[in-house]
Amino acid sequence: MMPSLLRDYQVRHLHLSPLVTVHEDQPIRDVIAQMQTYRIGCVLVCAQDRLTGIVTEMDVLRKVESGGDSVEDPVSSIMTRNPVCIAQDASIWEAAEKMNEGGFRHLPVVDAQGAPQGYISIRSLVIYLADQFPDTIYTLPPDPHRFPSTPEGP
Template identity: 40%
Template structure:
């Protein structure tokens, strides 16, 4: 399939979004950090009932730890509430554009009532691109100025 056609027609489901890891706004930060570590995830969806109200990412955790914050405080004190979300039928190209323009590394996938059903991560997008378009990925020059005729590397 053509690279541009695929990005504009395939949904983010093709990137194999991570299942949502969720908790409540009153969960202590120490517990949320433990959850991230135990589940080997980079983002936790913060939900009130089934509805997404925030996200806490590894980037938030680094800021928190660098500031020496109180880890007994609720995650609501450190979560991001200005959320960019996408629907499961959002195209891969639209997700890449949103991530690039907004500087997001994780986009929650939500249904009509803002209930999270997954998380699209940069890692998943990269795996999708490598898997579906190896020639386009592997033949790029390191400087990005022009593609090589053959794949580089081992």
């Protein structure tokens, strides 16, 4: 049931995170400000309505951790260029596969012309699954393979 549901529904049915973009030459501090303002985990980097890169919270963390660089450096110094994307009419299954295979927590979504529409996150996939299968998801024990050592009751 679950695989067919994921194959039948398109990415456009997921809750897309807002389309928040910056330009490659903007300072990293602008990315940090956008992430804080919109409470998001990544910002898409665009030039002339085309996706050129992505900056995630992990990219920013690595930048801060390295210590030697300034938040005044351009976004281009930390962004991932030409990120893997998914079309909004692709299946949710395809999106999950791409995210799993690439180890991505965020996946930009583009329209038929390649223009960015937002992104999906691991969180949006989990929320979608919980909404579709509430009885299964919400009644799972913490460890479904563990059995009680003693029976309940008198």
